[in-house]
Structure formats: C-alpha cells, structure tokens
Amino acid sequence: MTRPTIDHTHNAAATSWVEGANGHPDFPVQNLPFGVFSTDGEDARGCVAISDFVLDLRNVYDADLMEDGDDLLHYASLATLNDFFAMPNGPSQLRAKLFAALTDDGYKSAMEPCLVPMEQAHMHLPFEIRDYTDFYTGIHHAVNIGSLFRPDNPLLPNYKHVPIGYHGRASSIRVSGTDVKRPSGQQKPAEEGGMPEFGPSKRLDYELEMAIWIGQGNELGDPIPVGEAEEHIAGISILNDWSARDIQAWEYQPLGPFLAKNFASTVSPWVVTMDALAPYRTAQPARAEGDPEPLPYLQHDTSAAAFGVTMEVHLTTPKMRQDGDAPFRLSKGPMTAMYWTAAQLVAHHSVGGCNMQPGDLLGTGTLTSGEEGGEGSLIELTEGGKKAITLPNGETRTFLEDGDEVVMVAYAEKDGFARIGLGECRAVITR
Incomplete structure (x- = not known):
C-alpha cells in the first residue's frame, strides 16, 4: 500500500502570506482541504480553506495565476469534486502547488483578490454523492x-x-x-x-x-x-x-x-x-x-x-x-x-x-x-x-x-x- 509521506508541506515552520493562517487551529497552510462554495448570485465552484478564507479556485484558474496546473485547477474549480478526486495523484499535485503559491510572497498581490471571507461563502456538498x-x-x-x-x-x-x-x-x-x-x-x-x-x-x-x-x-x-x-x-x-x-x-x-x-x-x-x-x-x-x-x-x-x-x-x-x-x-x-x-x-x-x-x-x-x-x-x-x-x-x-x-x-x-x-x-x- 502506497501511503502519502511526510514532506515539506507538513513543515510546522512554513508560513503563509494569508492573514491569520499561521497558527490557525483548523486551516493553516499545512492543511488546504478542498470544498465547494458559492457567493450570492454566483454559481457553485471549488475552493480550498486557508485561515478564515476560501481560496476561489475558479478565479485562480481564470486568471491563469499558476504555472503547469491548468488541468488540475479546472477540475478542482467545478461545482462538484468527483472528477477532480478521480484523477490519480491530481489532488496531491494541486495541494503541493497551492502550498507553494500560498507560502510565496510573490503570489500575494495576484492571488489575494481570489480570497473570499468564510462568512460570505455558502458551502455546498463537496461531491455529488452517488451512494x-x-x-x-x-x-x-x-x-x-x-x-x-x-x-x-x-x-x-x-x-x-x-x-x-x-x-x-x-x-x-x-x-x-x-x-x-x-x-x-x-x-x-x-x-x-x-x-x-x-x-x-x-x-x-x-x-x-x-x-x-x-x-x-x-x-x-x-x-x-x-x-x-x-x-x-x-x-x-x-x-x-x-x-x-x-x-x-x-x-x-x-x-x-x-x-x-x-x-x-x-x-x-x-x-x-x-x-x-x-x-x-x-x-x-x-x-x-x-x-x-x-x-x-x-x-x-x-x-x-x-x-x-x-x-x-x-x-x-x-x-x-x-x-x-x-x-x-x-x-x-x-x-x-x-x-x-x-x-x-x-x-x-x-x-x-x-x-x-x-x-x-x-x-x-x-x-x-x-x-x-x-x-x-x-x-x-x-x-x-x-x-x-x-x-x-x-x-x-x-x-x-x-x-x-x-x-x-x-x-x-x-x-x-x-x-x-x-x-x-x-x-x-x-x-
């Protein structure tokens, strides 16, 4: 059985430019769980949690903010995560890419507008649950x-x-x-x-x-x-x-x-x-x-x-x-x-x-x-x-x-x- 191994994304000393992420009890940069959200008047789309924000992956994808991650971002930004998690190693690769961007101050000015305060996010089921x-x-x-x-x-x-x-x-x-x-x-x-x-x-x-x-x-x-x-x-x-x-x-x-x-x-x-x-x-x-x-x-x-x-x-x-x-x-x-x-x-x-x-x-x-x-x-x-x-x-x-x-x-x-x-x-x- 191949299990994920501990790597640089688990480093407790890693810090993020996202406000409040460092030491956050649930959603520090070492976590980055995936979900699906919407805001008033807009369609549901994929996101990750970081601090007290959701990172809107559709906006990240539309703005072409990450290199070599377009296919992964596309599937992760859909209204359900079924196809995304069906991709072998896809979630692992995207989580690592997002970790790199969220810990690199060079991405801050371009990616910060893609953060949505959690109190403005309406959360949805992450999957279309078939069974x-x-x-x-x-x-x-x-x-x-x-x-x-x-x-x-x-x-x-x-x-x-x-x-x-x-x-x-x-x-x-x-x-x-x-x-x-x-x-x-x-x-x-x-x-x-x-x-x-x-x-x-x-x-x-x-x-x-x-x-x-x-x-x-x-x-x-x-x-x-x-x-x-x-x-x-x-x-x-x-x-x-x-x-x-x-x-x-x-x-x-x-x-x-x-x-x-x-x-x-x-x-x-x-x-x-x-x-x-x-x-x-x-x-x-x-x-x-x-x-x-x-x-x-x-x-x-x-x-x-x-x-x-x-x-x-x-x-x-x-x-x-x-x-x-x-x-x-x-x-x-x-x-x-x-x-x-x-x-x-x-x-x-x-x-x-x-x-x-x-x-x-x-x-x-x-x-x-x-x-x-x-x-x-x-x-x-x-x-x-x-x-x-x-x-x-x-x-x-x-x-x-x-x-x-x-x-x-x-x-x-x-x-x-x-x-x-x-x-x-x-x-x-x-x-």
Whole structure:
C-alpha cells in the first residue's frame, strides 16, 4: 500500500502570506482541504480553506495565476469534486502547488483578490454523492448498544469477523448548517400485541461519525485489494448520522435501519486529504486477546492504518443561545475507536465485485471512545433515555428537542506539526 509521506508541506515552520493562517487551529497552510462554495448570485465552484478564507479556485484558474496546473485547477474549480478526486495523484499535485503559491510572497498581490471571507461563502456538498454506506466500526458503541438489548451477549457473533454495514440514503445527505426536520414514523406499541403509534419521533439522537470519501473507483466485478484500498480514498470529513431511536426500535428487525435513518445525515463541507493527514497516521489499536484474525482478504499492515483525529460533539439549546451561553461539550474521543480500518472497509465493500464510484461516502459508524465522557450518542449517554443529562443552565435532555443545535468538530495534532482541523458539522432540529 502506497501511503502519502511526510514532506515539506507538513513543515510546522512554513508560513503563509494569508492573514491569520499561521497558527490557525483548523486551516493553516499545512492543511488546504478542498470544498465547494458559492457567493450570492454566483454559481457553485471549488475552493480550498486557508485561515478564515476560501481560496476561489475558479478565479485562480481564470486568471491563469499558476504555472503547469491548468488541468488540475479546472477540475478542482467545478461545482462538484468527483472528477477532480478521480484523477490519480491530481489532488496531491494541486495541494503541493497551492502550498507553494500560498507560502510565496510573490503570489500575494495576484492571488489575494481570489480570497473570499468564510462568512460570505455558502458551502455546498463537496461531491455529488452517488451512494452512501454506513458501517458499524465503533466497537465500544456496538457493545453499549448491544448491552441495552442483550445484556448477556452485546456483540453478535459476526461482529469481529466481518465489517457490518447497511446501505444508507444518499439523497437526504446535507451539508453542515442545514436544518434537520424531526421525522415522523411508526413507534413500538406500548403493550405487547398493541397497535403501533404514529407521529414525530420522541427519541431523536445524533451519531458522532467520520465520513470516508471515495476518490478513484473500480470497475464492476473488479474488487479493490486491501493493500491498494487507501489509493481509492479521497479524504475524510465529519459525519452526523441522525437516528430516530423509537422508530428504529420498531422497524429494525429483520432487515435493519430504514425510516429511522433516511430522513437526514449531515456532513462537514471540507475534504481533508490523505496527504494532509500523513503526519497524524497512527497504528490501528490491537485487537483484544482472543479476538479472531481477519480473513486473508482483510489482512494488511496496520502500523499506520488509523487516523490520529480527535472528535467532539457540542450542544446548544434555544435558551442557551438566547442567554449567550457557550456550547456544552457532550463527548470527546478519538477516531481510533474504529475496530476496522478505512482500508478494510473499502476492501470489504468491493470484495463481492461492487463498483465504488468517485464521491461515494462511507460512514464509520458511531465512534465511542470506551471511556466515560466519550460516548458518541445520546442513547449511550442517557442509558437508553433512563438517565437525563443536566446542562450547565439547569436544563435537562434525554434526547434532542426542537431548536437544539448539535455541533461536531474534529482535529488532528501532534508534537512537531501544525494542528489541522476538519471544520464543523452542525445542524438545528426543527419541527
């Protein structure tokens, strides 16, 4: 497997002429994630994040400001990034060219007019999402959820042998900042043999996940070997896979999630590339003693197969916002809570011959740390709704109420390197 290596673009001492970029907690010049934005009255086009600005790649392309990068800039400046990330090595090459320009004062006068303040940028989904698969790789989450229903046997026997996933709804994925309407559906009868209720979900929940984007695809019937899987990953974002727990409890057997999941998923707008993440790669946590080895098609070098990314989820209520209170952090944990690696997810997804396409989204599943304060969902934090959370202002929550806003953030940091962030994944619950 060929992984991006640490190079001059990761040098913590590198500085940019862009105001506020040096030491920026999310978007220093060492990051340069790709996205798609628009401004009032103009079409959507590609960009990169730098400091508190977006660099308009269409303007950079139209002004012919970079040498030998026209084809790359053209594809990166389109209204979706599918074709751009389908280019072998294209994103790596353009990121390096942009790094060179943004750290060279000679480009400042020509390129500075291409910077748009983030508050003026309307962000869009970075890809045309053709398919969405949500996995269940968070083993601590799986144990916690299983314990609510099967206290003596929380993990089903297949969990440690096969990456579990289900086919989600691509059409209802929205970019961060889009409100989420509370879904309605059938709910389990109050008494055995009774009639189900119908109405708005009373147990609406978030799920703290990460998004893995597919760049280069594969042909139908031509599986992606696990040793080549990372070459097909464009990058990562933050994902909130909302869940209506009461609807889910009634419908999930025998075929799994349906209406409880298809009403909305929220994704952050920035694609942090595998190149940018190179310094923050870390070993996949060792499997517990006695766990089975993966089958041969899932075996690969896991010494740097995980991502050293920290995730957090915060909550604000209407009253908190009215009073000017700071968001309350509900949980914090690492992306290394995945039982399976990103490469294993891609390899398993395609092993039967499934054709992965540029812009396909793979969710990791809820990532719970296994430590107190690291629960990735309210159903875990409240022990199935039995134990309310008390917020600093005295309000309580078991599940989400109308007007609540969930904000997820993620970042990577390591001694000797600049901290980089993935931005925000936020949404308000409406009726």
